[in-house]
Amino acid sequence: MPAPTDAIAGWRPIDAVAARFVGWAVDTEGSSRSSALIRIGLAMLFWSRWAGELLLYIDQSPAGLFLAVNFFMATALLFVGYHSRIAAVWAGSVGLAMYYYFGFQLGHEPWTHHHVYLLAIAALLIALTPCGRSYSLDRYLAVMRAERAGLPPPAERGNLWGLRLIVVQLSVLYFFAAFDKSSYAFLSGARIEQIFLWYYAGSDYPAGLAWIAIIVSVAVVALEYCLAFGLPFRRSRRYLILPGLAFHAIIYLTLPVYTFSATMALLYLAYFDADAVDKVIARLEGIGMARTAGEEIS
């Protein structure tokens, strides 16, 4: 929802920028389909990461069973989209319980990693979107109710501030990942060499690694800064999406990042204009440009 032009005309530039930011952050309504796709993707990522570890026979302690039952119920509801936003809060809370309580308090170290936190936070943030208004059981029931009442189906739209918060989270993540690496130890290539030795070469330093490590180090830091500041803006985003996805694909293939890369790639959907995503989906479905989620289906 753009700010009223006549109101902005009399403002100082800083006020206009602030108004545009507020409008972008909390006052934008758009298609709920990209939020719904993220919701479904997150449920699948939760299963991909933990379903095998949380099968009921694995940890039969009361806490383990309680966690497993909550995990499967919350993620199943998140996947099918029944009371979607509550399910997202539930799944995110389960993720945070795994991270803080089972991970840090009980010492299950693999659950203290950044990919766990990112998944949990993403689920909580998607709860702030209209993620249940599309591709969900909630949607199906709403359409049934509308049909019974003789009304057109409700529009698949809503406030997108949750998607904006995901954008903020990704930019914060990229910026501070780059900031942490903005040191001589990393930019000299030493840290990349050490990581390479740890996972691949062992204690035998391969010939020619030094220059490659320096180039990779500088490129990684530069890319992360660019992703932090460039992805939120449409003009720079078009040049950064592919490098960003390639970056995550490479670290997925080369390092044990678990679901981190896939989660990041999924959350990239939040960067795109929700109505533009909706139009792409409509084209893919062969519906055409005209009939999208913003329009009521007669």
Place this chain on the structure above:
Amino acid sequence: MTDIVSIRVSAEPAGRLSAGRLRLFAFIAIAAFMIAGPVAEQVFGVRSAWLRSWTMFSAIGMGVIDASFEIRLPDGALVPLDRFEMLGASRNGRLKRIESRDELASVIKRLCTAAGQGADIRVRARQATRGGWQIIHTDAENACAD
């Protein structure tokens, strides 16, 4: 900022106004929490499990040792020493990655024993630290003489 919100939503019903403001305050609070974690650790050095600092892979590889070995032949020439071959160990076994000074000392001891009395083995080694590489062994002296 509050004025801007008021202006933006002034044409809307009172209920929408408060919802918009509430949403903005919540947005700012959540965004501030997102930023607080990495700022606390990376800027102020405060480490807490409650705050995520996004320092991914910052500890991976710490302690790993980059080592090379040479052995002096009877004609006085120094030639590279293959520790796996000398010790009859698998190249993908425990000997592949030396992770500590104690482990390096143990490897040197085993190599010297395998090479026999009077062997001259030179070792160059550096260890991974957060600040980069730290040299822990030079080839200036015979490691078997220690």
